[in-house]
Amino acid sequence: MFTAGNRLKLTIFGSSHGPYIGGILDGLPAGVNIDMDYINKWLDRRRPGINSITTQRKESDRIEFISGLKEFYTDGSPLGFIFRNEDYINKHYDYIRDNPRPGHADITMYYKYGEYRNYEGGGFFSGRMTLPLVAAGSIAMHILKNINISIVSYIKSAGGFNIQNENISDEDYSYSFRTRMPDPDLDDKLYNKILEIIKDGDSLGGIIKTIAYNIPPGIGEPFFDSVEGTIAHLMFSIPGLKGIEFGAGFKLGSMSGSQANDTFYYDGDKIKTRTNNSGGILGGITNGMPLEFSVVMKPTSSIRKKQETVNLKTHQPSEIQVIGRHDPFITLRAVPVVQALTGFAILDLIMSDSSQKKWDIFNRGDGN
Numbered sequence: 119m120f121t122a123g124n125r126l127k128l129t130i131f132g133s134s135h136g137p138y139i140g141g142i143l144d145g146l147p148a149g150v151n152i153d154m155d156y157i158n159k160w161l162d163r164r165r166p167g168i169n170s171i172t173t174q175r176k177e178s179d180r181i182e183f184i185s186g187l188k189e190f191y192t193d194g195s196p197l198g199f200i201f202r203n204e205d206y207i208n209k210h211y212d213y214i215r216d217n218p219r220p221g222h223a224d225i226t227m228y229y230k231y232g233e234y235r236n237y238e239g240g241g242f243f244s245g246r247m248t249l250p251l252v253a254a255g256s257i258a259m260h261i262l263k264n265i266n267i268s269i270v271s272y273i274k275s276a277g278g279f280n281i282q283n284e285n286i287s288d289e290d291y292s293y294s295f296r297t298r299m300p301d302p303d304l305d306d307k308l309y310n311k312i313l314e315i316i317k318d319g320d321s322l323g324g325i326i327k328t329i330a331y332n333i334p335p336g337i338g339e340p341f342f343d344s345v346e347g348t349i350a351h352l353m354f355s356i357p358g359l360k361g362i363e364f365g366a367g368f369k370l371g372s373m374s375g376s377q378a379n380d381t382f383y384y385d386g387d388k389i390k391t392r393t394n395n396s397g398g399i400l401g402g403i404t405n406g407m408p409l410e411f412s413v414v415m416k417p418t419s420s421i422r423k424k425q426e427t428v429n430l431k432t433h434q435p436s437e438i439q440v441i442g443r444h445d446p447f448i449t450l451r452a453v454p455v456v457q458a459l460t461g462f463a464i465l466d467l468i469m470s471d472s473s474q475k476k477w478d479i480f481n482r483g484d485g486n
């Protein structure tokens with residue numbers, strides 16, 4: 119399905135080489151201020167063609183609201199928005215149609231949709247479908263500021279380089295680095311590594327870390343609508359995202375209980391933990407510590423190196439060297455997507471809270 123969310127629902131539509139891409143965000147009450155500058159800042163961070171280590175496809179990615187908005191305030195009906203696709207080149211996909219790229223969804227769209235498959239630009243499997251995710255997510259992030267929630271994402275590991283400084287609390291900080299690895303020395307090293315990879319006709323994977331601050335304790339539900347389940351469900355809509363871990367994640371598998379347990383203490387009247395191996399979640403519910411998780415992005419599958427494939431018409435072996443414009447390092451472009459989608463997840467969890475706490479989340483000044 120193309121719809122996600124519980125009380126806050128997002129439907130996305132369109133495809134990479136169709137005329138439009140867009141979304142419908144349903145569930146916001148009337149009177150929520152929609153800040154265009156804030157949304158545009160996040161759309162620009164996701165936009166293709168922003169430097170020499172991203173795809174050279176050039177899109178303006180300006181949002182056009184088509185419903186639900188009156189003079190920058192929601193009117194309580196579904197918020198509909200579209201983006202025009204401006205720079206697509208179908209001929210790059212002529213060969214790919216019958217010679218599927220290893221690692222992309224060309225083969226699975228052939229199995230599922232056959233002759234009706236929307237293959238140009240990866241169709242609706244394209245990374246471009248993350249555009250409405252960022253639009254909706256940035257709206258959610260802006261609302262979350264009413265209760266001082268801020269969300270930080272950055273590249274923690276890629277190309278053999280790993281960030282040591284884990285104390286990043288500014289949601290804009292990683293965007294002052296070309297690679298979004300927030301360390302001046304590692305940023306240079308990773309940038310040069312990506313340039314080498316491009317020369318080589320290859321690509322690179324990476325890991326994105328996310329930390330959400332000031333999360334109130336008690337949101338999330340036991341079992342199926344846990345914080346982990348909600349976040350993972352949304353994150354796996356990001357094309358190329360292949361894994362997620364919360365807190366210490368897979369490292370817990372080599373720890374003892376006494377190492378893994380986050381012990382409690384009082385900080386004034388707040389209960390905190392000395393460590394945060396649980397990533398701020400216990401029993402699927404937030405415990406008031408920062409919400410922390412990491413995701414892994416695979417290396418881009420569309421590479422210029424020659425690779426083995428098959429011809430779907432002749433049923434013979436064939437070869438492919440992908441031409442066209444591709445991201446050598448999708449991790450960089452996925453940073454604002456992960457960050458904004460985290461905002462969507464947290465807002466939906468708060469709006470869906472079964473304990474019916476009266477969150478002053480929308481700050482509409484009418485006592486709601």
Ligand SMILES: Cc1cc2nc3c(=O)[nH]c(=O)nc-3n(C[C@H](O)[C@H](O)[C@H](O)COP(=O)(O)O)c2cc1C
Pocket residue numbers: 173221222223240243244245246248356357358359416418419420443444445448451452455
């Ligand atoms: C922002 C973004 C940009 C992407 N750019 C490309 C690209 O230029 N070329 C490519 O082959 N894959 C790109 N991808 C990844 C593919 O869309 C993805 O690998 C493909 O849809 C198959 O899905 P899967 O990898 O999740 O199985 C991008 C992903 C994201 C999130």
Ligand SMILES: C=C(O[C@@H]1CC(C(=O)O)=C[C@@H](OP(=O)(O)O)[C@H]1O)C(=O)O
Pocket residue numbers: 134165166173174175177205206207210239240243244245246247357442443444445
């Ligand atoms: C355009 C975007 O990313 C695209 C994601 C993508 C893919 O296969 O995922 C393939 C490329 O599209 P094309 O072959 O049309 O140039 C990227 O440029 C975008 O993110 O806005």
